[in-house]
Amino acid sequence: MTINDVLSAIANSLTSVKGRATFDHYPTLRVKTRVLNDALEKSRTELQDIQRTLADIFKDDELVRASARTSAEPLFYFRQIVPRMMQNFLAASSN
Numbered sequence: 001m002t003i004n005d006v007l008s009a010i011a012n013s014l015t016s017v018k019g020r021a022t023f024d025h026y027p028t029l030r031v032k033t034r035v036l037n038d039a040l041e042k043s044r045t046e047l048q049d050i051q052r053t054l055a056d057i058f059k060d061d062e063l064v065r066a067s068a069r070t071s072a073e074p075l076f077y078f079r080q081i082v083p084r085m086m087q088n089f090l091a092a093s094s095n
Helices: 003-014 020-024 026-059 075-093
Strands: none
16 A cells, blocks of 8 residues: 555545535535644654654664674664665655
């Protein structure tokens, strides 16, 4: 399931009122949409902070497991991969 699928499901849920009732509930839908948008933006901002903190932690050898400190170990590369994956996801979600 992609972010587009999730957003589509949310949009369908918010607009599922049929016929004339749709227009009767328009202000409610606007409020729900605004609240949802605010929550998603807050979450994105918090995830950006977590991503930056995680990237900083992964750069410090003292804060990671011994098995992730040398390039001879597979876990070493996760120190670069995980923060970049989060950064890419956040960049995609802000478009």
